[in-house]
């Protein structure tokens with residue numbers, strides 16, 4: 001059976017929030033797992049990736065196979081990288097983990113990501129993690145092919161001719177944007193005619209590429225979009241909190257407008273502000289329904305299947321005990337002859 005499954009492991013923006021009032025949606029920062037084409041693709045390595053790492057190790061043990069996964073980084077702010085030092089499959093030389101991300105400094109993604117895992121910030125360096133078999137820039141204008149029998153990820157120009165069995169592989173493209181401080185990559189991931197777009201941290205600006213984003217996300221099956229703030233918070237109308245306009249994030253209506261402009265089929269909101277308890281996130285969901293009806297609020301553990309699945313076989317309903325004891329012939333007796341009790345044999 002063909003699957004294209006999306007699982008949320010971290011939905012919080014900015015910093016982890018391990019507090020009871022945030023428990024229902026979850027307190028881990030950005031991390032999403034995608035399974036398709038026999039491959040595990042991970043979007044961002046916020047604190048949620050630490051929980052995912054345990055799940056991957058367990059699955060590999062059951063399959064008696066190494067962990068094969070690719071991690072795509074949207075950008076390098078802490079809430080998207082802080083879980084990487086605790087991604088334990090990277091410590092095992094048997095595994096094959098590849099990292100891709102944007103070159104945000106001119107020094108290259110391999111250099112930039114290595115700076116978050118080096119003394120004195122962490123006792124080990126990235127080069128000491130022998131389960132990591134590749135670290136590369138994700139070059140916009142390129143397509144990353146994954147799974148489908150490929151021995152390793154393959155990054156190639158988007159205009160390059162197709163390779164054999166490419167339809168069996170995950171195909172990832174990226175859009176570089178200035179809609180978040182220090183720049184960011186948005187990813188579009190396609191598999192067998194279905195797609196999702198990941199825009200975790202985004203403050204749309206009509207003067208700086210909203211149309212470009214709509215084209216990039218056009219008619220995607222699933223848009224995963226930043227919804228960090230309420231409108232009141234964004235514009236500074238909330239007591240005791242500063243306005244957040246210009247901080248690089250969306251409020252609910254902006255996320256819904258992005259979904260409408262792109263003609264997305266479904267919208268999942270994520271990257272909630274750490275100040276927001278479950279009731280506040282509930283309210284974000286209610287408001288979103290006013291602007292884009294097919295909106296879902298992300299929570300830790302949410303799983304979405306993008307590939308149509310065959311309907312489960314219809315089971316014959318179990319007979320009620322009273323039916324089993326009833327003599328069918330009795331049902332057709334004339335009313336005047338019908339006994340007051342069903343026959344007992």
Ligand SMILES: [Zn+2]
Nearest residue numbers: 013014079201
């Ligand atoms: Zn973020």
